[in-house]
Amino acid sequence: MIYKGLLILSWIYIVFGIIGLFRFHNIYTRFLVSSKIDTVAFITIIFAIMIRTGFELITLKLFVVLFFFMISNPVSTHMIVKSAYDNGLPLYPAEKRGV
Amino acid sequence: MFINITYWVLIAAIIITMVRLILGPTIWDRLLSLNLINAKIVLVIIIYGVKTDNMFYIDIAITFALIGFLCIALLSKFVRTGGRHK
Amino acid sequence: MLIAEMDCLENTIHKGCCKMKLQIRHLHLLAFLYTFWFLFSLDFSIENALIGLLICFLVIYLSKNVFLESIKIFDLSLFKMVKYFLFLIYEIYLASFHLIPMIIKKKEEPIIFNLKLDIKDPYIVTLIANSITLTPGTITINKESSLLTVLSIKDDKQNGKLIAEDIKKTFQRFFF
Numbered sequence: 001m002i003y004k005g006l007l008i009l010s011w012i013y014i015v016f017g018i019i020g021l022f023r024f025h026n027i028y029t030r031f032l033v034s035s036k037i038d039t040v041a042f043i044t045i046i047f048a049i050m051i052r053t054g055f056e057l058i059t060l061k062l063f064v065v066l067f068f069f070m071i072s073n074p075v076s077t078h079m080i081v082k083s084a085y086d087n088g089l090p091l092y093p094a095e096k097r098g099v
Numbered sequence: 100m101f102i103n104i105t106y107w108v109l110i111a112a113i114i115i116t117m118v119r120l121i122l123g124p125t126i127w128d129r130l131l132s133l134n135l136i137n138a139k140i141v142l143v144i145i146i147y148g149v150k151t152d153n154m155f156y157i158d159i160a161i162t163f164a165l166i167g168f169l170c171i172a173l174l175s176k177f178v179r180t181g182g183r184h185k
Numbered sequence: 186m187l188i189a190e191m192d193c194l195e196n197t198i199h200k201g202c203c204k205m206k207l208q209i210r211h212l213h214l215l216a217f218l219y220t221f222w223f224l225f226s227l228d229f230s231i232e233n234a235l236i237g238l239l240i241c242f243l244v245i246y247l248s249k250n251v252f253l254e255s256i257k258i259f260d261l262s263l264f265k266m267v268k269y270f271l272f273l274i275y276e277i278y279l280a281s282f283h284l285i286p287m288i289i290k291k292k293e294e295p296i297i298f299n300l301k302l303d304i305k306d307p308y309i310v311t312l313i314a315n316s317i318t319l320t321p322g323t324i325t326i327n328k329e330s331s332l333l334t335v336l337s338i339k340d341d342k343q344n345g346k347l348i349a350e351d352i353k354k355t356f357q358r359f360f361f
Contacts, residue, residue, distance in 0.1 A: 007101045013281070014112050020288045021119055021132070029293040031131060032338045033284065036321035038135050040281045043274065045105065045142055049149055052102075057227060061157045064224065065145070068161065069138070070273075072168040074318035076134055078325055079172055081336065083179035084127040085326050091295060158225060 006048035013041035027084065028091060035077050042069060106146050113139050130175055137167035215241055269359055273316055276355065280321040287338065295338055298345030300352060302331045304360060313356050323352070 020033035046066045050059050113136055120132040141160050148156025222237040223229070304310055307330075314325040314333055327334040341347040 004101050007105050010105065011108050014108060016285055016288055017135070018112055018115050021116065021135070023288065023291060024293050026293050026295065027125060027127060028295045028336060029338065030128070032295065032322060032324060032336070033288060034135060035131060037281065037284065037288075038138055039319065040277060040321060042138055042142060043277065045146070049145065052149070057224075058154050058157070061154075061161075061224060062145075065141070065157065065161055065164065068164055069141070070319060071315070072164065073138070074315040074325075076168055076171040076175070078315075078318050079175040079179075080127060080130045080134065081324050082326055083130075083175045084125075085336075086179055089125070089127070091297060 003048040003052040006044050010041050010044040013037055013044060031081055039073055102146060102150055109139050109143050126178060134171050211245055214245055218244060276320055284321045294340040295336060296340045296345050297336050298349060300333045300335050300349045305331060309360050316356060317352060
């Protein structure tokens, strides 16, 4: 079935998001990798549940969740990164310390 | 079956993300992991609703997404301006 | 002092009451709220519809001083919006497949560069900025009129010119 495949894909995305959260040492890379991979996992799981329930009124509700998430998630990520950037967190901290 | 495994994978992911929340070196690491936990809790609520066949959990998920977004926005603005009005 | 301020506030609120006219934006808001009422209650009886209408009018009446006068409804056709949504989802998946090998190889060389869009409409610029943030691998940091500051994970050795051209080519062709 299609929804089982999508769920397996979402597990892969979640696992890679967590690996990205712990593997990188630079904070900006962590922002880029984990937050975005998480977005893809969210979209995949919502699509899988939409396909599983079939076309009903519930599907519309799930679509509202997806739409709201796609509006709000970039805004919150942008606000966190802007907060870090405006406070002067350096892009390459290790190099600057070495020089 | 598959829904059940997804449910436990998400809960394990939340617990592992909490490690980053506790030992993150800067405050933005903590904000980032809080954001990830928010998104995953929304998913957990939806999947619990699907598992128990009670679709009104989706309303709770929408409400949680609203409150979580507000929380992240206000916290990051507070951190950006250092508590002062700018 | 405080009493004078309170009087002033009361005056403005009263003036707002008298000036209250049904405008186009109130109708838009009514349609929006009524759709959500049915979506959340899932009950199509006549009583429920009447109660919903009453509550929607109450909300519009109470929030008459909240919204700005110059609110503009986003003017893209529905067909174009759906097309843009599908295109965005395709872009997200495409970029995510490029991002997974980067996690395995542990390649970290982030770069910040500027990107000048040719579009002047602030709504569409905001839409494009949010789309750039939603695509894995790039985040918009700042926006000043139509100049965006973008953080990207891939470093071409030319100060981000290639990535900027790529993003412009991808997102701008929808709005001309």
